[in-house]
Amino acid sequence: xxxQACCSCGLKLPLNxxxxxxxxxxxxxxxxQTVSSLQEAKAEFDIARVVDPSICSKCEGDAGSGEFGRxxxxxxxxxxxxxxxxxxxxxxxxxxxxxxxxxLALSLAHGMKYFKAARDFYRAEHLVEQKQYREAVPMLQxxxxxxxxxxxxxxxxxxxxIFAGMPGEAWEAVEKHNGGKFTEKxxxxxxxxxxxxxxxxxxxxxVAAANSAESxxxxxxxxxxxxxxxxxxQYLTEAEQELQSGVAFEMRDYDRFLALExxxxxxxxxxxxxLGGMASALACKYAVTGDDQYKTRAEEMLQRAQIxxxxxxxxxxxxxxxxxxxxxxxxxREILTKKEYDQRFRxxxxxxxxx
Amino acid sequence: MIPGFVISLATFPGVIIHxxxxxxxxxxxxxxxxxxxxxxxKSPAGYVIHEHTEDFKAIFFVSMGPFFINSALCVLFCSxxxxxxxxxxxxxxxxxxxxxxxxxxxxxxxxxxxDLKNIWRLAPANARNxxxxxxxxxxxxxxxYVLNFGRVIWADLGYGLAIGFLGPIALLKLLS
Numbered sequence: 319x320x321x322q323a324c325c326s327c328g329l330k331l332p333l334n335x336x337x338x339x340x341x342x343x344x345x346x347x348x349x350x351q352t353v354s355s356l357q358e359a360k361a362e363f364d365i366a367r368v369v370d371p372s373i374c375s376k377c378e379g380d381a382g383s384g385e386f387g388r389x390x391x392x393x394x395x396x397x398x399x400x401x402x403x404x405x406x407x408x409x410x411x412x413x414x415x416x417x418x419x420x421x422l423a424l425s426l427a428h429g430m431k432y433f434k435a436a437r438d439f440y441r442a443e444h445l446v447e448q449k450q451y452r453e454a455v456p457m458l459q460x461x462x463x464x465x466x467x468x469x470x471x472x473x474x475x476x477x478x479x480i481f482a483g484m485p486g487e488a489w490e491a492v493e494k495h496n497g498g499k500f501t502e503k504x505x506x507x508x509x510x511x512x513x514x515x516x517x518x519x520x521x522x523x524x525v526a527a528a529n530s531a532e533s534x535x536x537x538x539x540x541x542x543x544x545x546x547x548x549x550x551x552q553y554l555t556e557a558e559q560e561l562q563s564g565v566a567f568e569m570r571d572y573d574r575f576l577a578l579e580x581x582x583x584x585x586x587x588x589x590x591x592x593l594g595g596m597a598s599a600l601a602c603k604y605a606v607t608g609d610d611q612y613k614t615r616a617e618e619m620l621q622r623a624q625i626x627x628x629x630x631x632x633x634x635x636x637x638x639x640x641x642x643x644x645x646x647x648x649x650x651r652e653i654l655t656k657k658e659y660d661q662r663f664r665x666x667x668x669x670x671x672x673x
Numbered sequence: 674m675i676p677g678f679v680i681s682l683a684t685f686p687g688v689i690i691h692x693x694x695x696x697x698x699x700x701x702x703x704x705x706x707x708x709x710x711x712x713x714x715k716s717p718a719g720y721v722i723h724e725h726t727e728d729f730k731a732i733f734f735v736s737m738g739p740f741f742i743n744s745a746l747c748v749l750f751c752s753x754x755x756x757x758x759x760x761x762x763x764x765x766x767x768x769x770x771x772x773x774x775x776x777x778x779x780x781x782x783x784x785x786x787x788d789l790k791n792i793w794r795l796a797p798a799n800a801r802n803x804x805x806x807x808x809x810x811x812x813x814x815x816x817x818y819v820l821n822f823g824r825v826i827w828a829d830l831g832y833g834l835a836i837g838f839l840g841p842i843a844l845l846k847l848l849s
Contacts, residue, residue, distance in 0.1 A: 402707060405709060425749070435761060436756045465761035
């Protein structure tokens with residue numbers, strides 16, 4: 319340890335306890351007085367603590383007559399120099415950082431499903447912008463399944479559903495959300511969906527009118543009006559084709575009836591309804607011509623319709639209903655409408671329909 | 674006006690991570706560390722006193738390292754929070770926890786004015802010598818210097834929210 323005398327009071331003290339003011343060395347007491355007088359005189363001054371190069375700044379170890387190396391202007395013994403260059407992370411900090419990494423992994427794992435859903439939502443929004451509504455619907459359905467309160471997602475699904483010609487999916491999505499009540503208005507999207515639903519409602523009314531129409535011709539007229547209101551609805555295209563066949567049947571134009579049914583069957587050869595329709599048209603041709611090839615083909619179609627309807631109970635029920643009528647037509651060569659057949663052979667069913 | 678120690682206490686994970694990052698870069702660039710405080714309930718909430726250096730790369734990373742680390746962690750934690758809460762309206766309690774953690778880290782991303790001054794002092798000479806890092810540091814340091822003063826009007830919270838919210842959204846838009 320080294321010492322030096324204060325230039326003011328002459329007291330000899332350890333170097334580390336002294337101060338240097340404007341290149342003069344003072345003890346603490348004299349340094350205070352000197353600083354005060356310099357401040358009063360508004361004079362400029364430099365002040366610094368005197369450093370003893372033989373005392374370590376950290377452990378206060380004494381180098382005796384030698385000097386320690388300096389780091390950042392302060393002397394440090396070799397052990398302390400090593401420790402300040404390699405400051406150890408405390409155990410609690412290491413544990414905390416490991417905890418943060420675990421939490422980070424957990425948050426990423428936990429948030430992955432949301433991240434994927436949000437990414438799918440953006441992709442679906444992009445598809446909707448590009449008018450690829452049909453591709454957007456399943457994507458949005460999976461998003462809404464995870465986020466049932468996301469009103470923007472539901473409205474986008476409704477929009478995609480309506481414009482894809484899938485109003486059932488659109489309606490279901492909206493209804494499932496508080497019975498169709500939304501807490502926020504979503505600007506242009508809300509307006510667009512509202513307007514689109516108005517078209518769906520009008521088309522649905524016309525379809526309902528078509529269902530209760532007295533003749534296929536009247537029903538066809540209603541369905542055509544519905545198509546003009548809501549042309550995206552795929553069901554209306556199919557309904558129109560079916561009703562065109564119905565009109566041909568009503569007009570007893572069995573050649574046209576057969577041609578239309580052949581066309582429908584070509585589009586969807588596995589549809590039980592199309593197979594049934596084809597069987598019906600062939601049975602009509604057999605009834606009016608007596609040509610056995612029509613009968614054979616009609617029976618083949620009925621067989622295929624039976625197989626095709628097995629997977630769907632609703633289709634099975636339909637098949638049972640029309641199978642009886644077509645079988646009667648083939649056996650008797652008498653062509654009856656459904657209403658006539660029900661009146662004659664299934665009066666209870668006819669009464670239920672009328673009620 | 675909310676007292677500083679309350680804010681520090683509410684965002685303590687961010688303070689600790691910031692100081693730990695300072696220390697990490699000091700060790701990487703072999704700078705002596707004279708004192709470390711990871712967290713305290715007074716101003717400053719944490720500090721690392723380290724050796725001065727004329728190596729621009731070292732001073733840049735020691736000063737700015739915590740900013741980049743805290744910002745990155747903020748974006749990652751907030752991804753698990755803002756996407757479900759904000760984008761999908763899913764009130765997931767875990768998401769709220771990760772949101773708090775992410776924001777507390779993001780709020781403590783800013784380097785201190787002392788750190789920025791250190792970079793600013795060395796940047797001109799290094800920029801003249803064609804040091805790309807020094808040239809790139811000008812706008813970053815300038816913006817952060819201004820934002821640092823904006824802490825009185827919650828610029829740090831604003832920054833946390835901005836990167837915590839916009840970061841994941843930008844990432845999602847990029848991936849979709």
